[in-house]
Amino acid sequence: MSRCSVPDRRGAAVAGLACLLLLAVCDRTLASEGIVVGAPRVLLNGQTLDVTWDEITNAPLTVSAVGSDLLVVKGIEGMGRGEVQDIGTLLVNKYRQLLRVRPEHLVLRKAEKSGGSWFLSYRQTVRGLAVYDSSLGFSIDPEGRVRSLGAILYPDARVSAGSRLDRAQALKIARAKLRDTDELDHEVSAESVAIYPERRAGAVEYHRVYIFNFFARKETHPGSVANGRAIFVDGSTGRILKSQPLFKPLGCCLPVDWTPEELKR
Structure with a gap:
């Protein structure tokens, strides 16, 4: 059960109060660093930053430096992917008070070079589980400058160490x-256990979920764009938290960087 879950009507008020208390603690922590949550401009370590905020999680969505750079990487022109991927650690460490996530909780998803610039993206993890729909991304220009970052982060993400339901029960x-969706011809092509942040009533409930990606056993009509379905099952209650089509143009699967072996060939 998540820290901010609402198990029944009797517990709804208590759970809601707990969520508000978590946000209050967050506000006090940032305030101790001289950061005002929701302020469009903040001062951190002598640097002025423009910030946009997630109104529910109080986490930054975008951060850019005013009249300077977030980070300057020396020798970028001679770096390869293995060296560039560690720059995310430097960036998160520098702005850790603002982002409120630890660098070891970010896993590299992609590092690509185009036109002399590097483009990097990371996913947030907690206890080794990916936080669904989380991200942190930035670019490094040919001069090694990181001018801004964009993020969807969940600093308060927590889940239980295990699931009440086993895989077989969740798959059933x-x-x-x-x-219900008339897709009985589908079979599992990819699956994982992850953390699903469910936004509701001004707060976020964190669920440990099984994510099953189903695709049709036989090729659908060439003109069809829908080819599969992703289903999220709460490992504690068995509730379906999310069900959505998987479209051919977007590839497989959820999370988007999963690729089953049979689809690689």
Whole structure:
């Protein structure tokens, strides 16, 4: 059960108060660093920053430096992917008070070079589990300058160490959902356990979920764009938290960087 989950009506008020207390603690922590949550401009370590905020998590969505750079990387022209991927650690460490995530909780998703610039993106993890829909991304220009970053982060993300339901039970629930969508010809192509942040009533509930990616056993009509379905099953309650089509143009799967072996060939 998540820290901000609402198990029943009797516990709703208590859980809601707990969520508000977590946000209050967050506000006090940032305030101790001289950071005002929601302020469009903040001062951190003598540097002025323009910031946009997530109104629910109080985490920054975008950060850019006023009249300077967030980071300057020397020798960028001679770096390869293995060296560039560690720059995210330097950036997160420098702005850790603002981002409120630890660098070891960010896993590299992509590092690509184009036109002399590097483009990097990371995913947030907690206890080794990916936080669904989380991201941190930035670019490094040919002079080694990082001018801004964009992020979807969940600093308060927490889940239980294990699930009440085992994989077989969760898969049975997911297949039952396929009957509702008339997709019984689908089979599992990829799966994982992750943290799903459910936004509701001004707060976020964090769920440990099974994510099953189903695709049709036989090729669908060439003109069809929908080719599969991703189903998120709460590992504690068995509730379907999310069900959505997977489209051919977007590839497989959720998270987007999963690629089943049979689809690589």
